[in-house]
Amino acid sequence: MKVRITPQGREIEVTGVRTVHGLLAHLGVLEGTVLVIRGEALLTTDSQLADDQTIEIRSVVSGG
Amino acid sequence: MKCTRCRDSAELKLRAHNAAFCRTCFFEFFERRVLRAIERGRMIEAGERVLVAVSGGKDSLALWDVLARHGYATVGFHLALGIGEYSARSREACQRFASERGLQLEVTDLRAQDIAVPDLAWAARRPACAACGTAKRHFFDQAALDHGCAVLATGHNLDDEAARLLGNLMHWQTDHLARQRPVLPPPHPRFVRKVKPLFLTSELETASWAFMRGYDYVVEECPNAVGATQLTYKAALDKIEAASPGSKLFFVRDFVERGAAFFEKSAADRSAGVCTSCGQPSFGEICGFCSLRAQLERRRAARGETRRADG
Numbered sequence: 001m002k003v004r005i006t007p008q009g010r011e012i013e014v015t016g017v018r019t020v021h022g023l024l025a026h027l028g029v030l031e032g033t034v035l036v037i038r039g040e041a042l043l044t045t046d047s048q049l050a051d052d053q054t055i056e057i058r059s060v061v062s063g064g
Numbered sequence: 065m066k067c068t069r070c071r072d073s074a075e076l077k078l079r080a081h082n083a084a085f086c087r088t089c090f091f092e093f094f095e096r097r098v099l100r101a102i103e104r105g106r107m108i109e110a111g112e113r114v115l116v117a118v119s120g121g122k123d124s125l126a127l128w129d130v131l132a133r134h135g136y137a138t139v140g141f142h143l144a145l146g147i148g149e150y151s152a153r154s155r156e157a158c159q160r161f162a163s164e165r166g167l168q169l170e171v172t173d174l175r176a177q178d179i180a181v182p183d184l185a186w187a188a189r190r191p192a193c194a195a196c197g198t199a200k201r202h203f204f205d206q207a208a209l210d211h212g213c214a215v216l217a218t219g220h221n222l223d224d225e226a227a228r229l230l231g232n233l234m235h236w237q238t239d240h241l242a243r244q245r246p247v248l249p250p251p252h253p254r255f256v257r258k259v260k261p262l263f264l265t266s267e268l269e270t271a272s273w274a275f276m277r278g279y280d281y282v283v284e285e286c287p288n289a290v291g292a293t294q295l296t297y298k299a300a301l302d303k304i305e306a307a308s309p310g311s312k313l314f315f316v317r318d319f320v321e322r323g324a325a326f327f328e329k330s331a332a333d334r335s336a337g338v339c340t341s342c343g344q345p346s347f348g349e350i351c352g353f354c355s356l357r358a359q360l361e362r363r364r365a366a367r368g369e370t371r372r373a374d375g
């Protein structure tokens with residue numbers, strides 16, 4: 001699947017990951033520090049993913 | 065995952081609250097918590113106008129939206145900091161947000177006054193964030209007075225407050241600890257009350273709310289935030305929160321309810337006078353902002369030039 005990481009704007013290809021939980025573990029991202037977005041919806045950690053999808057991982061952290 | 069309330073399919077899990085929400089139930093949960101914080105803290109009295117400091121980020125826009133939706137008389141105030149592209153985008157986001165909702169937005173542009181944040185920081189030989197904080201305090205207070213607002217509301221969220229609390233404790237900043245409260249009464253009759261209605265609302269919640277409500281907010285960070293110690297504290301707290309959900313909420317809420325009282329004495333020793341230069345409340349003869357501005361003028365004069373951030 002295509003994974004866009006914002007706000008950094010990085011785009012990476014990830015395969016073989018089946019759930020949001022697995023994707024976050026793969027990326028080394030802590031649950032609760034990002035939104036996991038597919039289309040118009042947010043996904044919870046148990047949501048199923050497929051390789052033909054596009055996912056946005058958006059940081060929730062504000063600084064300064 | 066199912067919504068804890070209605071058993072519909074959930075879009076968001078909040079481990080700190082041991083709950084999962086569908087969109088409809090989350091909207092209700094979110095607004096109710098913000099409104100309850102306002103009521104419990106007696107943050108805004110009936111009929112008071114509220115100046116909402118909006119940066120263009122998710123937190124302050126969410127706060128403004130909730131206040132306006134619930135009938136509070138608000139004036140949005142955006143301080144354009146003069147930090148390159150980031151400031152341009154932030155200002156646009158605020159203007160778009162306001163015009164889409166028919167809200168009143170006031171903008172003060174530091175660059176137009178030749179006192180952009182990078183210039184102030186250069187003059188003071190201090191980190192940008194220190195100069196920025198001084199400018200924000202000054203202009204937020206000034207704007208509240210100018211627009212007849214008795215209250216200044218900012219979008220500081222639970223994570224901001226937890227990170228600040230950790231930082232203040234790490235350095236035993238007893239003065240700062242005394243003033244780190246979600247409702248700060250004015251230390252001088254000319255000052256306004258300062259409130260943080262989102263202090264128990266996490267940034268996961270504000271980000272989810274902003275996304276679900278279709279905000280076009282500025283997701284990117286200010287370039288000066290990179291490497292800021294605040295972010296180091298946030299990262300540490302995120303790890304604690306992951307291991308023990310609800311820790312941040314407990315940390316901040318119980319500090320406010322039980323811990324803060326231990327530090328109050330040191331704040332009571334400080335009562336404000338008035339700045340002889342700008343007329344705003346100040347703890348010295350000249351307020352922090354006016355002395356910063358004077359420093360900039362002196363450094364510019366010494367160099368015989370007008371330094372600009374982009375030049």
Ligand code: SF4
Pocket residue numbers: 063064145181192193194196197286287288289
């Ligand atoms: S990161 Fe620093 S300079 Fe940037 S807006 Fe925040 S306080 Fe100001």
Ligand SMILES: [Zn+2]
Pocket residue numbers: 067068069070071072085086087088089090
């Ligand atoms: Zn529900």
Ligand SMILES: [Zn+2]
Pocket residue numbers: 339340341342343344346350351352353354355
């Ligand atoms: Zn002054």
